[in-house]
Amino acid sequence: MTEHWAIDIGSRNRARRSAEQPQDRGRRGRLRVLFVSSEIFPLAKTGGLADVSASLPGALAGQGIEPLLLMPGYPCALDTAVNKRVVYELREFSHLGDARIVAGWTPDTGLPVWLFDCPALFDRKGGLYQDEQGCDWPDNALRFGTFCRAVAAMAANWLPDVVHLNDWQTGLAALYLAHAQGPKPATLFTIHNMAFQGIFPREATAELDLPPSAYEADGIEYFGKVSFLKAGLRYCDRLTTVSPTYAREILTPECGFGLEGLLQARQSDLSGILNGIDDGLWNPQTDPYLPRTFTARDLSGKHMCKAALQRELGLKPNPEAPLVAFASRFTGQKMVDCIPKLVPTLMAAGAQLAVLGEGDRATEAELAALQREWPGRIAVRIGHDEGAAHRVHAGADIVLAPARFEPCGLVQMYAMRYGALPVVRAVGGLADTVVDANAANIENGTACGFAFTEASAEAMIACVARALGMWRQSITWRRMQSRAMAREFGWARSGTSYIELYRGLTNIPAETRVEEPIEAEPAQVALGTP
Numbered sequence: 001m002t003e004h005w006a007i008d009i010g011s012r013n014r015a016r017r018s019a020e021q022p023q024d025r026g027r028r029g030r031l032r033v034l035f036v037s038s039e040i041f042p043l044a045k046t047g048g049l050a051d052v053s054a055s056l057p058g059a060l061a062g063q064g065i066e067p068l069l070l071m072p073g074y075p076c077a078l079d080t081a082v083n084k085r086v087v088y089e090l091r092e093f094s095h096l097g098d099a100r101i102v103a104g105w106t107p108d109t110g111l112p113v114w115l116f117d118c119p120a121l122f123d124r125k126g127g128l129y130q131d132e133q134g135c136d137w138p139d140n141a142l143r144f145g146t147f148c149r150a151v152a153a154m155a156a157n158w159l160p161d162v163v164h165l166n167d168w169q170t171g172l173a174a175l176y177l178a179h180a181q182g183p184k185p186a187t188l189f190t191i192h193n194m195a196f197q198g199i200f201p202r203e204a205t206a207e208l209d210l211p212p213s214a215y216e217a218d219g220i221e222y223f224g225k226v227s228f229l230k231a232g233l234r235y236c237d238r239l240t241t242v243s244p245t246y247a248r249e250i251l252t253p254e255c256g257f258g259l260e261g262l263l264q265a266r267q268s269d270l271s272g273i274l275n276g277i278d279d280g281l282w283n284p285q286t287d288p289y290l291p292r293t294f295t296a297r298d299l300s301g302k303h304m305c306k307a308a309l310q311r312e313l314g315l316k317p318n319p320e321a322p323l324v325a326f327a328s329r330f331t332g333q334k335m336v337d338c339i340p341k342l343v344p345t346l347m348a349a350g351a352q353l354a355v356l357g358e359g360d361r362a363t364e365a366e367l368a369a370l371q372r373e374w375p376g377r378i379a380v381r382i383g384h385d386e387g388a389a390h391r392v393h394a395g396a397d398i399v400l401a402p403a404r405f406e407p408c409g410l411v412q413m414y415a416m417r418y419g420a421l422p423v424v425r426a427v428g429g430l431a432d433t434v435v436d437a438n439a440a441n442i443e444n445g446t447a448c449g450f451a452f453t454e455a456s457a458e459a460m461i462a463c464v465a466r467a468l469g470m471w472r473q474s475i476t477w478r479r480m481q482s483r484a485m486a487r488e489f490g491w492a493r494s495g496t497s498y499i500e501l502y503r504g505l506t507n508i509p510a511e512t513r514v515e516e517p518i519e520a521e522p523a524q525v526a527l528g529t530p
């Protein structure tokens, strides 16, 4: 493999850091973690990956961890990051023309971020992964493969203790780092969804300078093609996924998508750590997106949010109608194809249905037709709208989060925090976060939602019918709502698990840790000469 991606932009720093002993790093006080993701809220988002890629590093900053985020420089990300400046021009980086690293901050949350600004790859109209018609960008292998080369180059500059990679878009960085010269950071790969693998024909990687051995079965070969996800699983030191149940499920053919054998072989390096949520951003007591805030003790604001949501979506103003919501990507994973089958049950029960999302075009059309058929009873908003998602959770009585598989799921946690009880299929992180309202759980006071087991429309419909029946029992419902709103879904526990994992990877005992103030701005991030 040629090494021209490994631009020597930090030899001064490298010399300094490579001379450090682990105990020096401990004295320095913090572990440097380069946190790499293809989406980070609020810079760019298609789903929960973006939320976790902001809230996890945010929770760890100041706890002995010094995070630096790194992501592609999509136009939306470059527009949204604040206090930006070019910190490195990547001349002769590739044949793709100019590229640079822009350093900035996430607005409000104030996390330092590096954006890989390569206009030939990322400056275009459309989505992060798809064009305006919903088709994958034909050059995704080059887009994210080149991004991964930039990750390895910048790791050679900033010299993190740990490079934390997330999902297939970052997988090849593990391969580049494994083949790089000199001192290497420890690497951790988090699987957010095994269903997205970044599979490409081998030819699509021709410009990525991969070593020949990478194309073998022991490398990233995947049924005659290549899998970027496999690179992360194969070359990182440790692996995590986003819930304990999903960590077990991905060892089976049903959820392993052909990589269960590799995962079984690496089982001792794999752990399931339940995602947390940003409980500051998703807080019904302070949420600026809501027309009225509320608490578990005083739900009057929630009743007003319901009335406001009905007005906003063109639903009949009616506090007596249970408001059932679905706010999600329209994909088979989320059983969105089963939502239309639920309509007769909902309408017969006098309920209203609010849908927010985008994705599968046939489902979008089918849902829009149902809205026309049931004016004032069904509202469908196609598109991605962060504020609307907050208002839907605040205004809804019941939130639907069915799934054929669900690595973690954040929606059910947001729903509970906003006093809407979730209906989920008991898989992955849904099973780890929702306690079903069966007789025993209602009796012992742990029930906080409704769960079904079979992946069928019938099972989901029966579960929703059960939830609607319970909604009419206002005292029991109120108790479950209070219980749901009191659940702790923040990063306190899982954040500690990540810190332990990082320290284990770098062998730095926590007791040698000396807290230092967080550096004021990324100017102090060790940079070579720009």
Ligand code: ADP
Residues within 6 Å of the ligand: 046, 047, 048, 049, 051, 327, 328, 329, 356, 357, 358, 383, 384, 385, 386, 389, 408, 409, 410, 411, 412
């Ligand atoms: P996944 O990442 O599989 O889509 P999660 O439950 O982990 O599922 O996270 C989904 C995230 O995306 C949540 O923050 C949810 O509010 C958000 N979301 C999904 N669809 C929309 C939409 N149409 N508009 C705004 N936010 C959305």
Ligand code: GLC
Residues within 6 Å of the ligand: 047, 048, 049, 052, 192, 193, 242, 275, 406, 407, 408, 409, 410, 429
């Ligand atoms: C993926 C998964 C979802 C998870 C999210 C964040 O998008 O589908 O279950 O909550 O990543 O980890």
